[in-house]
Amino acid sequence: MPYRAPLADHDFLLSQVLGFDRLSATPRFADATPETARAVMAEAARLCETTLAPLNRIGDKVGARLENGIVRTPPGFADAYRAIAQGGWIGMAARPENGGMGLPLALGTVVNEMMAGACLALQIGPLLTQGQIEALEHHASDALRATYLPKLISGEWGGTMNLTEPQAGSDVGALRSKAEPLGDGTYAVTGQKIYISWGDADFLPNICHLVLARLPDAAPGTAGISLFLVPKFIPDAEGNPGRRNSLSVVSLEHKLGLHGSPTCVMQYDAAQGWLVGEEHRGMAAMFTMMNNARLGVAVQGVGVAEAAFQQALAYAEGRVQGRTPTGRAPITDHADVRRMLATMRAQVFSARAIALSCAVAIDMASATGAPEWQARAALLTPIAKAYGTDTGNEVAQLGVQIHGGMGFVEETGAAQFARDVRVTSIYEGTNGIQAMDLTARKMSDGGAAAFALIDEVQAAAEAARASHPDLATDVWNAAEALREGTEALLKQDLTDRFAGAAPYLRAFALVLGADAHLRAAHVAGGARAALARVAIRRLLPAHAAHLAEAREGAAQLYALSPEDLAA
Numbered sequence: 001m002p003y004r005a006p007l008a009d010h011d012f013l014l015s016q017v018l019g020f021d022r023l024s025a026t027p028r029f030a031d032a033t034p035e036t037a038r039a040v041m042a043e044a045a046r047l048c049e050t051t052l053a054p055l056n057r058i059g060d061k062v063g064a065r066l067e068n069g070i071v072r073t074p075p076g077f078a079d080a081y082r083a084i085a086q087g088g089w090i091g092m093a094a095r096p097e098n099g100g101m102g103l104p105l106a107l108g109t110v111v112n113e114m115m116a117g118a119c120l121a122l123q124i125g126p127l128l129t130q131g132q133i134e135a136l137e138h139h140a141s142d143a144l145r146a147t148y149l150p151k152l153i154s155g156e157w158g159g160t161m162n163l164t165e166p167q168a169g170s171d172v173g174a175l176r177s178k179a180e181p182l183g184d185g186t187y188a189v190t191g192q193k194i195y196i197s198w199g200d201a202d203f204l205p206n207i208c209h210l211v212l213a214r215l216p217d218a219a220p221g222t223a224g225i226s227l228f229l230v231p232k233f234i235p236d237a238e239g240n241p242g243r244r245n246s247l248s249v250v251s252l253e254h255k256l257g258l259h260g261s262p263t264c265v266m267q268y269d270a271a272q273g274w275l276v277g278e279e280h281r282g283m284a285a286m287f288t289m290m291n292n293a294r295l296g297v298a299v300q301g302v303g304v305a306e307a308a309f310q311q312a313l314a315y316a317e318g319r320v321q322g323r324t325p326t327g328r329a330p331i332t333d334h335a336d337v338r339r340m341l342a343t344m345r346a347q348v349f350s351a352r353a354i355a356l357s358c359a360v361a362i363d364m365a366s367a368t369g370a371p372e373w374q375a376r377a378a379l380l381t382p383i384a385k386a387y388g389t390d391t392g393n394e395v396a397q398l399g400v401q402i403h404g405g406m407g408f409v410e411e412t413g414a415a416q417f418a419r420d421v422r423v424t425s426i427y428e429g430t431n432g433i434q435a436m437d438l439t440a441r442k443m444s445d446g447g448a449a450a451f452a453l454i455d456e457v458q459a460a461a462e463a464a465r466a467s468h469p470d471l472a473t474d475v476w477n478a479a480e481a482l483r484e485g486t487e488a489l490l491k492q493d494l495t496d497r498f499a500g501a502a503p504y505l506r507a508f509a510l511v512l513g514a515d516a517h518l519r520a521a522h523v524a525g526g527a528r529a530a531l532a533r534v535a536i537r538r539l540l541p542a543h544a545a546h547l548a549e550a551r552e553g554a555a556q557l558y559a560l561s562p563e564d565l566a567a
């Protein structure tokens with residue numbers, strides 16, 4: 001089943017549910033009219049369907065390879081990457097003064113989701129470049145910005161993000177890479193980084209690595225980390241790739257999926273680097289990149305979920321098994337298969353709505369500078385990342401299930417979706433780390449941002465009582481339970497919060513997803529209301545179980561020692 005970009009859902013969500021017109025009403029995004037948005041999405045959809053999607057299987061089968069220190073990308077990836085670059089898609093949300101289009105991140109997020117659904121292994125490359133562009137826009141010196149941004153925004157050069165080391169994964173503060181001042185304002189960066197996505201590619205004339213490392217006088221932990229831009233080729237006076245820097249790809253990881261994406265072990269041997277932001281403030285600069293990337297990874301999950309759903313539906317419509325009262329039946333006529341398909345569709349809509357509302361909040365924050373929008377964006381980022389990628393995994397697994405045995409063999413592609421999307425709940429901060437972020441840092445305002453959002457959910461439910469009284473009551477009550485759950489969470493110490501962080505995040509996402517479905521039902525009725533009924537009556541009730549778990553605290557978990565668990 002060829003991938004079809006879900007344009008109708010995106011358009012509906014942005015225009016009817018999430019208030020995209022609020023963005024067009026700001027001076028910053030005045031050019032992003034609904035008509036422009038539709039034209040942009042349609043053009044991206046064409047690229048995804050015709051150029052990217054046909055590469056998904058090839059990327060999986062052939063994979064990226066390391067030959068004599070150079071990463072060979074799968075056939076077709078180079079041309080598709082160029083098509084993405086030439087279409088201006090990498091710099092969609094970048095600032096116009098640097099060569100970007102200055103469009104809202106909400107639109108960029110739609111496009112990222114479509115590209116991920118079409119070919120995740122390829123999409124991750126441009127996504128990391130986008131994150132680097134944002135980090136440089138905010139933190140780099142004028143000179144660095146002038147040299148690098150136009151080339152990154154045009155897609156001529158690529159960008160990577162280098163945090164992870166063997167002993168420093170989630171615990172970034174444990175990293176050991178070093179940076180020594182060279183006396184000319186630049187630094188010699190030394191160390192090994194692992195799992196670096198798109199650390200090299202045969203078709204890119206230059207790759208710019210953002211590397212976290214420690215200066216000689218650095219404090220231990222995250223407070224002592226600085227950020228450096230380390231290009232593969234050092235730009236000459238004209239800004240073209242010049243001398244080869246002393247860095248190399250040592251090997252590629254052998255992975256469960258995402259074979260078309262080169263995941264590199266990188267070695268830096270006194271490679272020349274330039275400081276980005278202030279000394280010892282590298283984490284702050286990197287967080288700019290990571291927040292962008294977290295939303296990008298959220299929609300990687302949604303995009304793959306969409307593709308897995310489309311494929312499962314098409315398969316189910318053609319697969320005949322068993323009988324119904326009217327005769328031999330395609331499996332779509334069986335209630336359990338219909339349940340799985342409806343669950344997939346409802347969950348994708350919820351996860352997409354949460355991710356896009358996060359993007360709208362980021363855009364509104366940058367257009368207005370209002371702290372409420374900043375707080376909203378910060379609150380939604382971990383929810384969007386964890387729920388979007390959990391949805392990717394769960395929907396892809398349901399896709400395998402609907403295919404039966406054909407899901408477990410590779411020809412159909414159902415298994416590839418499940419393999420490829422698995423990593424999205426691991427990288428960019430595992431989903432456990434996202435949940436801890438939600439329950440600790442994002443609650444440091446005493447829950448103000450969470451309560452403001454819950455108030456809005458309840459106000460929308462009140463408005464929807466006229467059209468869907470039973471659904472509105474369910475959503476209002478679930479939001480109230482979330483409010484009480486949040487109050488209980490705020491009384492817990494951090495250890496207890498962390499023991500319930502993942503179920504708390506899930507409950508929050510279920511309420512937000514139900515809210516989006518209810519709004520959709522209210523404005524559109526018909527099939528949107530039927531889908532809302534599935535989301536609210538079948539999926540939402542789990543919020544109560546998750547909130548109950550979140551109240552349980554940590555003691556019972558620590559009462560079971562690793563030895564007890566092994567007994």
Ligand SMILES: Cc1cc2nc3c(=O)[nH]c(=O)nc-3n(C[C@H](O)[C@H](O)[C@H](O)COP(=O)(O)OP(=O)(O)OC[C@H]3O[C@@H](n4cnc5c(N)ncnc54)[C@H](O)[C@@H]3O)c2cc1C
Binds near residue numbers: 161194431
């Ligand atoms: C395909 C792929 C691509 C990647 N791309 C990049 C990249 O481009 N750049 C880059 O820098 N990195 C990249 N990574 C690395 C990725 O971000 C890390 O794998 C991730 O941050 C987790 O670190 P870890 O693997 O060391 O797991 P660990 O940190 O060892 O975590 C193992 C488990 O312990 C849990 N855990 C760890 N610490 C805590 C804690 N304090 N509290 C509660 N639970 C905890 C985690 O949630 C997880 O479940 C990539 C990884 C993969 C697999």
